Amino acid sequence: MDKQQRRAKLGETLAAMRAEAGLNQAEVASRLGKPQSFVSKYESAERRVELSDLEEITGALGARLEDVIARYREAVNAG
Template sequence: MVAKRNHHIKTHFGIILFQDYQDGRPSKRRLLVTSTYSDSYQLLLSLLVEARKEAKLTQTLLSARLGKPQSFVSKYERGERRLDVIEFLNVCRQLGADPYKMIHTLENVSPT
């Protein structure tokens, strides 16, 4: 579902400014507001970074375990890329972290 209002497009994935589209394609100045910037998601990212550091792994070592480039780890840790549930579970597995404990922490600390 896409609803146009004023000068932006509201989608299920966030708000995209209308002027950031040229000829129906995203321009280089594209602004997308998504839940990667929510307090809850930022807390999840900090828990993942903390778990990586506790496991004494660099982004490079973790990415090798995941079979991904180092930029994959860097991007999700900075909130530039979202992790889906399967990726989250795999990252936790490679870190030796308990995904259920992380989710429980999110539920107890985060209102949203």
């Protein structure tokens, strides 16, 4: 799996966790103090997510970083 595919899996994971938290992209963006396009772009793998961003996103979702990483690894391993 190449980097772009891994980025897509992370975006899918974050989108799924956002939906499970009952949030839309605008709500997450508001919590992050960023435009909605920021959320859209990392969810669609148009934007790379830095670790500091991932920590903030995780907090905005009300999740733990460890849980996001575990879900991401499951998605990558599943192909």
